Amino acid sequence: MKQADYVIIGAGPAAVAAAETLRRSDxxxxxxxxxxxxxxxxxxxxxxxxxxxxxxxxxxxxxxSSEHYKQHNITLYHATVTHVDPQKKHLHLASGGRVSYGKLLIATGASPIKPPLPGLDLPGVHHCWTLDDAKAIAARAGDGANIVLMGAGFIGCIILEALMSRGAKLTVIEAEDRMVPRMMDDVAGNMLKSWCEHKGMTILTSTRVASVADAGGKLEVTLDSGDSDVVDLVVVATGVKANIDFASDMGLEIEEGIKVDHHMQTSLTDIYAAGDCAQGRDFFTGLWSVHAIQPTATEHGHIAALNMAGRKAAYKGSLNMNVLDTAGLISSSFGQWQGVEGGESAQSIDAERYRYTNLAFEGDRLIGALTIGRTDNIGILRGLIQSRTKLGVWKERLMKSPNRIAESYIANTQM
Amino acid sequence: MQKSLHISADDCTGCYQCVLACSDEHGYDFNPMKSVIQVFKFEDEGRYVPYTCTQCDEAWCQKACPTDAISVDANGAKVVSEALCVGCKVCTIACPFGTINYNADSGKVIKCDLCGGDPACVKACPTSAITFVNSDTAQFDKMRAWAGKTDAGTQQSN
Structure with missing residues (x-):
């Protein structure tokens, strides 16, 4: 049986950040x-x-560097964990082997959801999630290929341009009434839609795929409207879920992900969780949320590792934020962009030039923001929100001119 | 001894020579839009404030980068490798100072790299509002205080 003081299941950003922090701490x-x-x-x-x-x-x-992990004395194993025994502190592997751990970090990430529709197991239907998926898509998405993309969420939008750049003809099917519904309000979501249509894509919102069928090596996609089309490739990007099936009978507290406290510890001793599979503290509510984004993953991994190595560190909570490049139109979202009851919001809309800024306030503090068509200094939005800066006179200035974001920060902190 | 940029906004006259020098030094001719130092103008207060990356210890940009494209050079500057940056922009939302930005021309992000240890903005500044001094005297106190507020976690001393 193999054994290690620190065992990390998963090899994404949370896992690598944790392994490196562990090495620095121990x-x-x-x-x-x-x-x-x-x-x-x-x-x-x-x-x-x-x-x-x-x-x-x-x-x-x-x-x-191929030597990076060896240099830091971090061992990589290729194996699938089927079961964890928290009493004996063993992991059981699909190969039949076992690994014993001193402290365990679960950083297994998430997997794409496959909606329960006929035909989604056919050849030519792919998620875009792993390197193998990307290779399979690349093989089918050649010049002039007809592609249906199911889902105009974050992942769907981020691969739009990649598919278009390969010369494909693209139809996007989104069940909600706008693009990126969980990251964008209706002004922003519809601005994205208009942009994509101008780029030559067909965007069908409030539309669902009813079935996919084999059509002699191609795929016949039928919509809930009854319309159908024969295409070369179907890409399914309809959301993700935490990879926690193997942990379901361990006795861990689990909701949408594995619940962790502000030390990233699970409900079981010596077991921690980080990244997309973890349901950690939300910066605003203090409640538990899965924020499946890269910055949260690395922060989780870092904080978990400090605690695993015996250095007490408390997480301040994750702030949901995203930046998205949809076929060249750049958008970002931060925090509670939907606003809160009793709060105020300010918008600047320039539909013709595809520019939009929406700021949400609670009192004179910024709590959320959406932007389209601007990239300058957008990190300041995170800074203003997370530092809970009192904007003072700049609150009213931002209500009048929402694009004066950088000035409001500099005036409040640098002058 | 590591050196840092020290910015004294009180001495800035708003001539924008730092901005022009920065863009030129980085190969964008004299294009203020491509400069990684900015000068903010406050008409109501009659003030100008030069603004750029402090090369902060927390290095949010570096930690958030999914392709290991940001490293620390011999001068302590966080520098972007054009070869490794894919242009995903995650660093631009992770940095709470907003001092790493996307450059649509190159499809990569750009930030202050201290010009390899001889900053063009410092040489261009006629009033010494921007100087290059030993790090322990540079005291980016205000930005450091800001950094502390945004830090992902608090480390307890026990």
């Missing part, structure tokens, strides 16, 4: 990362750029 402890995919730890964020051919497979790796 020079001698043994650290093992167990990865289900037989490949150097890579970033799913980078897959769209692999799909366009902009980067090679190595370009997706979280750390570029």
């Amino acid at each position: 020079r001698d402890g043994t650290i093992a990362i167990i990865s289900r995919e037989n490949i150097s730890p890579y970033s799913r964020m980078a897959l769209p750029y692999f799909l366009t051919g902009q980067i090679s497979q190595k370009g997706t790796y979280l750390r570029k």
Whole structure:
């Protein structure tokens, strides 16, 4: 039986951030990362750029040197964990082997959801989630290929451009009434839709796929309206769920993800969780949320590792935020952009130039923001929200001119 | 001894020479839109404030980068590798100072790199509002205080 002082299940950003922090905090402890995919730890964020051919497979790796993990005395195992025994502190592997741990970090990430529709197991129907998925899509999405993309959420939108750049003809099917419904309000979601239509895509909102059927090597996609079309490839991007099935009978507290306290510890001793599979503290509510984004994953991993190594560190909670490039139109969202009861909001809309800023306030503090068509200094939105800066006179100035974001920060902190 | 930019907004006259020098130094001719130092103008207060990356210890940009494209050079600057950056922009929302930004021309992000240890903005500033001094005297107190507020976690001393 193998054993390590620190065992990490999963090999994404949370896992790698944790392993590196563990090494910095504990020079001698043994650290093992167990990865289900037989490949150097890579970033799913980078897959769209692999799909366009902009980067090679190595370009997706979280750390570029092949010696990185060896240099830091971090052991990578390729194995699938089937079961954890928290009493004996063992992991059971699909291969039949076992690994014993001193402290365990579950950083297994998330997997795409496949809606319960006929035909989604046919060849030519793919998620865009793993490197293998990206390779399969690249093989079918050649010049002139007809593609249906199911889901105009974050992942759907981020691969739009990659698919278009391969010369494909693209139809996007979204069940909700706008694009990126969980990240964008209706002004922003519809601005994105109009942009994509101008780029030559067909965007069908408030529409569902009813079934997919084999059509002699191609795929016949039928919509709930009864319309159908024969296409070369169907990409399914209808959301993700935490990878926690293997942990369901361990006695962990689980809701949408594995619940962790502000030390990233689960309800069981010596077991921690981080990243997309963890339901950690939300910065605003103090309640538990899954924020499946890269910055949260690395923060979780870092805080979990400090605590695993015996250095008490408390997480302030994650702030939901995203930045999205939809075929060249850049949008971002931060915090509670929907606003809160009793709060105020300010909008600046320039539909013709595809520019939009929406700020949400509670009292004279910024609590959320949406932007389209601007990239300058957008990180300041995070800073203003997370530092709970009292804007003073700048609150009214921002209500009148929502784009004076950078000035409001600099005036409040640098002058 | 590590050196840092020290900005004294009180001494800034708003001539924008730092901005022009910065864009030129980084190969964008004299294009203020491509400068990684900005000067903010406050008409009501009659003030100008030069603003750029402090090369903060927390390095949110570096930690958030999914492709290991940001590293620390010999001068302590966080520098972006054009070869490794894929242009995903996650760093631009992770940095609470907003001092790493997307450049649509290159499809990559750009930030202050301290010009390899000889900052063009410092040489261009006629009033010494921007100086390059030993790090322990640079005291980006205001920005550091801000950094502390936004830090992901608090480390307890026990």
